[in-house]
Amino acid sequence: MKKEQNIKPTESELEILNILWSKGPSTVKDVHEQLAATKNVGYTTTLKIMQIMLDKQLVTRDASSKIHIYQSAVDKTQAQGQMVQRLIETVFNGSAMQLVMQALGNHNTSATELAMIQEYLDKQTKQGKKK
Amino acid sequence: MKKEQNIKPTESELEILNILWSKGPSTVKDVHEQLAATKNVGYTTTLKIMQIMLDKQLVTRDASSKIHIYQSAVDKTQAQGQMVQRLIETVFNGSAMQLVMQALGNHNTSATELAMIQEYLDKQTKQGKKK
DNA sequence: TGGCATTTACGAACAACTTCGTACATTTGA
DNA sequence: TCAAATGTACGAAGTTGTTCGTAAATGCCA
Numbered sequence: 071m072k073k074e075q076n077i078k079p080t081e082s083e084l085e086i087l088n089i090l091w092s093k094g095p096s097t098v099k100d101v102h103e104q105l106a107a108t109k110n111v112g113y114t115t116t117l118k119i120m121q122i123m124l125d126k127q128l129v130t131r132d133a134s135s136k137i138h139i140y141q142s143a144v145d146k147t148q149a150q151g152q153m154v155q156r157l158i159e160t161v162f163n164g165s166a167m168q169l170v171m172q173a174l175g176n177h178n179t180s181a182t183e184l185a186m187i188q189e190y191l192d193k194q195t196k197q198g199k200k201k
Numbered sequence: 202m203k204k205e206q207n208i209k210p211t212e213s214e215l216e217i218l219n220i221l222w223s224k225g226p227s228t229v230k231d232v233h234e235q236l237a238a239t240k241n242v243g244y245t246t247t248l249k250i251m252q253i254m255l256d257k258q259l260v261t262r263d264a265s266s267k268i269h270i271y272q273s274a275v276d277k278t279q280a281q282g283q284m285v286q287r288l289i290e291t292v293f294n295g296s297a298m299q300l301v302m303q304a305l306g307n308h309n310t311s312a313t314e315l316a317m318i319q320e321y322l323d324k325q326t327k328q329g330k331k332k
Numbered sequence: 333t334g335g336c337a338t339t340t341a342c343g344a345a346c347a348a349c350t351t352c353g354t355a356c357a358t359t360t361g362a
Numbered sequence: 363t364c365a366a367a368t369g370t371a372c373g374a375a376g377t378t379g380t381t382c383g384t385a386a387a388t389g390c391c392a
Contacts, residue, residue: 151303153292157284158304160216161280163219166314172285173301191318
């Protein structure tokens with residue numbers, strides 16, 4: 071019974087979501103410090119984007135204290151899924167397999183990772199066709 | 202010795218690239234008909250975007266006749282690779298494996314496709330780590 | 333309590349993208 | 363040949379996203 075929303079964050083919003091996903095509920099200051107570590111951006115810019123995200127309901131905030139605490143309002147896995155799905159549709163003609171090949175082929179994946187994927191696939195195929 | 206360009210088409214541009222990739226060199230009219238099949242958009246809009254793409258060198262055109270013929274100036278595989286790479290970095294924390302899991306888990310891939318991926322992985326792992 | 337630092341709010345400016353109206357050029361066929 | 367159809371060029375307007383300056387509110391501490 072989850073609310074199904076269509077998540078389409080902008081670049082900047084996604085950066086912030088990533089921070090919130092990894093750090094959990096955070097102040098603007100926290101997020102901005104994290105952001106500023108790799109990017110030259112003003113504090114009020116970060117604030118503004120987070121306010122916009124609040125508007126779009128990408129985040130929620132606790133304003134009970136005067137220092138507001140923000141947290142992601144979207145599920146990480148669900149968001150990842152939607153973005154992958156979108157890429158599959160728009161770039162790989164609907165074929166997940168083609169995307170997987172690309173990802174594995176180009177990315178120089180480690181042997182360990184490949185093994186883990188194989189294991190995963192074995193489980194999938196052994197338990198028969200789903201659907 | 203290839204020219205390394207960073208490809209970042211917009212949504213609309215990507216739609217057009219997909220058409221050019223599948224149909225090969227095409228006129229604006231061709232592209233627009235294709236586009237209009239699924240999307241309500243004016244002819245001059247399509248034309249304009251294609252002109253902008255020419256500007257950005259996403260496409261080239263043959264204007265020797267008065268009816269210009271456009272074709273993609275970017276390699277499909279390379280573009281796909283860059284977009285996958287970007288997704289891995291921005292959403293999956295650099296891990297191709299995580300993306301693959303997502304793609305396979307969510308997407309209800311067919312048994313046949315899974316088998317093909319396994320075969321591919323077998324070849325990869327058997328020939329040992331590259332690089 | 334007064335003043336400095338921190339935080340939030342707001343709006344303006346700019347840039348990128350999308351859309352389309354209009355004008356102009358070319359082709360075609362009656 | 364000339365009018366309709368087809369095609370290209372251009373610019374303007376609307377939308378969205380990004381950035382930041384400035385102001386106002388609040389917190390802190392000497």
